[in-house]
Amino acid sequence: MKTYFECIPCFLRQTLEAARLTTDDETIHEQVFREVLRVASKINLRESPPVMAQRIHRLIRQMTGDNDPYRDIKDRFNNFALELYSELKERIKRSREPLDTAIRLAIAGNIIDAGVNYHIKETQVHNAIEHALTAPLAGDPKQFREAVSEAKDILYLADNAGEIVFDRLLIEQMPFEKITLVVKGSPVINDACLADARATGIANLVEVIDNGSDAPGTILGECSEGFKRRFENADLIIAKGQGNYETLSDVKKDIFFVLKAKCPVIAQHIGCEVGSLVFLRSARGKDYGKGGDRNAMG
Amino acid sequence: MKTYFECIPCFLRQTLEAARLTTDDETIHEQVFREVLRVASKINLRESPPVMAQRIHRLIRQMTGDNDPYRDIKDRFNNFALELYSELKERIKRSREPLDTAIRLAIAGNIIDAGVNYHIKETQVHNAIEHALTAPLAGDPKQFREAVSEAKDILYLADNAGEIVFDRLLIEQMPFEKITLVVKGSPVINDACLADARATGIANLVEVIDNGSDAPGTILGECSEGFKRRFENADLIIAKGQGNYETLSDVKKDIFFVLKAKCPVIAQHIGCEVGSLVFLRSARGKDYGKGGDRNAMG
Numbered sequence: 001m002k003t004y005f006e007c008i009p010c011f012l013r014q015t016l017e018a019a020r021l022t023t024d025d026e027t028i029h030e031q032v033f034r035e036v037l038r039v040a041s042k043i044n045l046r047e048s049p050p051v052m053a054q055r056i057h058r059l060i061r062q063m064t065g066d067n068d069p070y071r072d073i074k075d076r077f078n079n080f081a082l083e084l085y086s087e088l089k090e091r092i093k094r095s096r097e098p099l100d101t102a103i104r105l106a107i108a109g110n111i112i113d114a115g116v117n118y119h120i121k122e123t124q125v126h127n128a129i130e131h132a133l134t135a136p137l138a139g140d141p142k143q144f145r146e147a148v149s150e151a152k153d154i155l156y157l158a159d160n161a162g163e164i165v166f167d168r169l170l171i172e173q174m175p176f177e178k179i180t181l182v183v184k185g186s187p188v189i190n191d192a193c194l195a196d197a198r199a200t201g202i203a204n205l206v207e208v209i210d211n212g213s214d215a216p217g218t219i220l221g222e223c224s225e226g227f228k229r230r231f232e233n234a235d236l237i238i239a240k241g242q243g244n245y246e247t248l249s250d251v252k253k254d255i256f257f258v259l260k261a262k263c264p265v266i267a268q269h270i271g272c273e274v275g276s277l278v279f280l281r282s283a284r285g286k287d288y289g290k291g292g293d294r295n296a297m298g
Numbered sequence: 299m300k301t302y303f304e305c306i307p308c309f310l311r312q313t314l315e316a317a318r319l320t321t322d323d324e325t326i327h328e329q330v331f332r333e334v335l336r337v338a339s340k341i342n343l344r345e346s347p348p349v350m351a352q353r354i355h356r357l358i359r360q361m362t363g364d365n366d367p368y369r370d371i372k373d374r375f376n377n378f379a380l381e382l383y384s385e386l387k388e389r390i391k392r393s394r395e396p397l398d399t400a401i402r403l404a405i406a407g408n409i410i411d412a413g414v415n416y417h418i419k420e421t422q423v424h425n426a427i428e429h430a431l432t433a434p435l436a437g438d439p440k441q442f443r444e445a446v447s448e449a450k451d452i453l454y455l456a457d458n459a460g461e462i463v464f465d466r467l468l469i470e471q472m473p474f475e476k477i478t479l480v481v482k483g484s485p486v487i488n489d490a491c492l493a494d495a496r497a498t499g500i501a502n503l504v505e506v507i508d509n510g511s512d513a514p515g516t517i518l519g520e521c522s523e524g525f526k527r528r529f530e531n532a533d534l535i536i537a538k539g540q541g542n543y544e545t546l547s548d549v550k551k552d553i554f555f556v557l558k559a560k561c562p563v564i565a566q567h568i569g570c571e572v573g574s575l576v577f578l579r580s581a582r583g584k585d586y587g588k589g590g591d592r593n594a595m596g
Contacts, residue, residue: 005314005331009307016303033303034339041335045328 001246004265007049008040010116015056017118018189022064032063048246049265050217053115057188058214068187070114077112077162077190078199080122085165088129092169100141101133102173103258107277108132109166110159110241110260114190115216117262128260131275138272139279144256147281151236154179156206157218157248159241159259160189161196167240168202176206180234185212185224191243217243220251242266248282255282299544302563305347306338308414313354315416316487320362330361346544348515351413355486356512366485368412375410375460375488376497378420383463386427390467398439399431400471401556405575406430407464408457408539408558412488413514415560423460426558430575436568437577442554445579449534452477454504455516455546457539457557458487459494465538466500474504478532483510483522489541515541518549540564546580553580 015036019029036056043052061067088105095101111128112120148154156171156179158164164181171179181202184191197208212224218239220228231237237255239248245257245266257280261267267274313334317327334354341350359365386403393399409426410418446452454469454477456462462479469477479500482489495506510522516537518526529535535553537546543555543564555578559565565572 005310005327008331008335009310012303012307012310029303030343033306037306037335037339041332041339 001048001249001266001269003043003045003047003049003052005045006265007052008043010263011036011040011049011052011056014053014115014118014189015060017114018057018060018069019064021118022060022066022069028063032060035059035063048217048219050215050219050243050247053217053243054188054215054219054222057216061187070187070190073114073118073120074161074190074192074196075199077120077125077160078165078196080125081109081112081162081165082200084125084129085169088166088169089172091133092173097141099145099173100137102170103141103144103279104132104137104277105129106166106170106240106258107137107260107279109163110258111262112160112162112190113241113262114160116242132260132277135275135277137277137279138270139256139281141279143281144279147236147254147256148174148178151234152178153234154236154238155182155230155234156180156238157182157211157240157244158192158197159244161192161200162190163240164192164196164202165200168200168205171202171206180207180209180230182218182227182230183208183210184214184216185210186214188214188216191216215243215247217247219247245270245278251282252284253282254284256280257282299346299547299564299567301341301343301345301347301350303343304563305350306341308561309334309338309347309350309354312351312413312416312487313358315412316355316358316367317362319416320358320364320367326361330358333357333361346515346517348513348517348541348545351515351541352486352511352513352517352520355514359485368485368488371412371416371418372459372488372490372494373497375418375423375458376463376494378423379407379410379460379463380498382423382427383467386464386467387470389431390471395439397443397471398435400468401439401442401577402430402435402575403427404464404468404538404556405435405558405577407461408556409560410458410460410488411539411560412458414540429573430558433573433575435575435577436570437554437579439577441579442577445534445552445554446472446476449532450476451532452534452536453480453528453532454478454536455480455509455538455542456490456495457542459490459498460488461538462490462494462500463498466498466503469500469504478505478507478528480516480525480528481506481508482512482514483508484512486512486514489514513541513545515539515545517545543568543576549580550582551580552582554578555580 019032092101108128197203211227213222259278261276317330390399406426495501509525511520557576559574
């Protein structure tokens with residue numbers, strides 16, 4: 001997905017939030033803000049939004065010397081989600097369609113996105129859970145069940161800290177021995193890294209690898225050779241969140257995009273309303289029956 | 299009032315809206331957008347927001363060759379407000395405090411601000427009217443009545459087309475022979491110009507002059523010598539809208555700022571909630587009893 005003009009004000013908001021999170025020094029806020037405006041004036045709109053976001057957050061880390069500005073938010077939401085874990089697991093168990101319920105909860109967890117809403121509150125997570133359990137789901141869990149059943153090697157691309165507890169609930173409803181969870185190589189916004197996978201116990205359930213990148217999404221060209229090989233060889237990808245949709249929507253691979261559409265640009269790109277529960281298979285995935293090349297990368 | 303970082307995303311939104319209003323050519327949209335980002339990266343934050351807005355709208359007019367992109371919106375809201383005129387005049391006449399009601403309606407009319415909300419709908423104007431008639435008014439109509447009564451030469455700085463019909467309703471409740479209405483020298487956003495004062499009949503009631511400027515506010519250094527003299531000599535200024543507040547809030551003069559606070563930056567600067575009815579006297583105005591210099595300019 002390309003970058004739209006409408007993404008720029010959002011980048012600027014994120015810039016201010018991250019800069020203020022890192023330092024009270026207004027001179028640095030101003031330096032970062034002006035530099036982002038300068039870079040934005042030359043932005044390549046054919047690149048996906050996480051390319052610019054990656055650049056912004058690198059700049060903030062460099063200019064402030066803080067390597068992980070969102071560490072507190074990540075810890076807070078890892079702990080909060082862990083407090084919810086048992087109750088949500090019970091709700092899945094008691095539900096008529098456990099896999100469907102687990103998918104819905106995984107989407108609800110995608111509300112914990114500090115890139116979109118840095119002021120995210122615990123009550124908003126509760127609201128997202130109740131919404132997700134009843135709102136329409138744009139996608140077909142049955143098709144997903146079949147694809148998972150056929151696949152031998154599944155990569156689950158995580159999005160944010162806290163949210164990965166919700167991912168754990170979904171993975172527990174799947175043949176998890178076939179699944180590898182992928183986190184980011186180093187901190188960017190509140191995206192999950194290895195530390196978060198360990199802190200939330202998901203690393204005890206499945207293999208966890210990192211993608212070697214600090215982009216808030218999966219920019220394949222930027223990832224480690226090891227991850228790219230794993231991506232190439234996997235026969236099913238589950239991609240969580242907006243950043244992974246933005247960076248992988250044009251990649252020729254069987255991908256299920258699992259996210260809550262939180263911004264108007266993405267909602268329009270997908271063709272849904274803001275707030276929708278998205279559970280979308282890539283075009284390449286849908287082509288399967290027609291003899292498509294399962295492992296081609298875009 | 300200075301420009302805040304938070305103003306920049308709003309400038310970008312306005313840039314896109316105005317560019318799209320003027321042409322369907324996406325190459326021009328992109329050129330304008332990039333140029334505004336470049337200029338914004340070097341912005342002098344000590345200047346008021348209308349300085350940047352003036353620059354943006356000049357740029358759009360130059361790059362598109364359209365001298366008045368908001369002409370249709372201005373005509374539409376002039377006509378719409380004229381349709382409401384008789385009914386609103388009747389409501390003022392029947393009310394217990396006609397001047398208070400007229401002030402409230404003048405503030406309601408300030409919702410017709412295409413800089414803040416280009417997609418403004420007629421129903422929003424109806425809603426703003428009903429809200430204004432009952433919501434708290436931050437200011438003292440009694441003090442206003444006294445100041446108007448004492449003044450010999452009053453300048454009423456208009457804001458937008460359509461809105462000036464609401465201003466006419468207020469001016470009709472005042473000793474209008476002492477009042478001169480001031481409009482912009484040439485088109486910028488949907489600010490009222492001489493053509494709008496004529497189209498809405500207010501030019502038949504009071505003297506109308508223009509300020510010689512294309513800024514969406516009153517940047518005194520940019521205005522014509524004639525207007526500056528009138529401003530200097532006037533003993534009371536009524537300044538409508540956010541743009542006039544932003545450009546005159548630091549000027550040493552007896553000014554009543556009459557506006558609806560529509561953006562969080564201005565609301566915070568004034569110390570009120572977004573949506574509030576603002577009817578605020580300048581510090582210099584409040585100093586009167588202490589022997590302040592009535593005509594000093596900031």
